[in-house]
Structures are given as C-alpha cells and as structure tokens.
Amino acid sequence: MRKSARVLIVQDGKVALIKREKNNQIYFVLPGGGVEGEEGFEQAALREAYEELGVRVEIIRLVTLVRSEERIEYLYEAKVISGMFGTGKAHEFSDPLRGKYFPMWLDIKEVTNYDLRPSIVKGILTKKFINEKYSLK
Structure with a gap:
C-alpha cells in the first residue's frame, strides 16, 4: 500500500499547488509525496513541502485522510514559516519520464476551473475557503 502526505497551504487568498504536465494532460496537485523509510506522515509532509516548494512549513492540523485499496494519504493544513x-x-522535477512540475x-x-487531484481537495477548498470565506493567516 502506498503511503503519502500532502500539505494544503493557503496564503493571501491563494493556494500552493504543483501544476503537472504528463501524458498530454495538465492537472494540479497539492505538494507532497510518499512516506520514506521510517518517517511518519507529518515528517513526510514537511520534507515534501521543502523538496517541492523550497519552503519550510509548520503543520497546523490534519484536514483529512484519503484511503483506498492502493493508498493511504494524509492531508495537512500548513503555513509557510521560512524559505x-x-x-x-x-x-522528480528533473526526470522527463515523470512529466513536468511547476510550483x-x-x-x-479559481480552483473550481481546474483539474485538481484528488478531486476531494477541490471540495475541501470550495467548502472551507470559498463558501465559508474562511482564510488562513
């Protein structure tokens, strides 16, 4: 089973995403990736935010857990603290077989206008940050 963690960073009315171009498709994902070795999900989220975005983040809370037969993925709300x-x-940014990545x-x-994966993320963003006019500081 694949284990991964992602970070949801909202700042100044914008969300941090990775634009992916792969197999003639364009879509967006939250920064994150697989848990390595003995690290926990939070540690993986922190590491992946730095590797993919170049920023250190602080975990605020667990937003949701996405589980299927193939994977388990933790999604954390986070804020940028440095970088x-x-x-x-x-x-993976330098591996042409994995497509192109653009932080x-x-x-x-605007999130409802884009292919955001997994689709549950679009629902979370729409509910928390658009419909409720909730913003992170």
Whole structure:
C-alpha cells in the first residue's frame, strides 16, 4: 500500500499547488509525496513541502485522510514559516519520464476551473475557503 502526505497551504487568498504536465494532460496537485523509510506522515509532509516548494512549513492540523485499496494519504493544513517559494529541487522535477512540475500559487476562487487531484481537495477548498470565506493567516 502506498503511503503519502500532502500539505494544503493557503496564503493571501491563494493556494500552493504543483501544476503537472504528463501524458498530454495538465492537472494540479497539492505538494507532497510518499512516506520514506521510517518517517511518519507529518515528517513526510514537511520534507515534501521543502523538496517541492523550497519552503519550510509548520503543520497546523490534519484536514483529512484519503484511503483506498492502493493508498493511504494524509492531508495537512500548513503555513509557510521560512524559505523561498518555487526553489524546490525534488528529484522528480528533473526526470522527463515523470512529466513536468511547476510550483505555483493559484487564486483560491479559481480552483473550481481546474483539474485538481484528488478531486476531494477541490471540495475541501470550495467548502472551507470559498463558501465559508474562511482564510488562513
């Protein structure tokens, strides 16, 4: 079973995403990835945020757990505490077989217009940050 962790970072009305271009498809994912070795889910989320975005984050809370027969994935709300967004050097960024990766900020009001994966993330963003006008500080 694949174990992974992702971070949900909302700042100034924008959400941190990775734009993916793979197999002639364009879609967006939250920063994150697989749990390595003996690390826990939170540690994986912290590491992946740094590797993919170039920022250190602080975990605020667990937002949801996504479970299927193939994977288990923890999604954490987080905030940037240091670093420079967009300077991540994750190993997959340089592997052409894995497609292209582009860290970016997307206006939270626009998320419904894009292919955001997994789809549960779009629902979380729509409910918490758009419909309820909830914003993270």
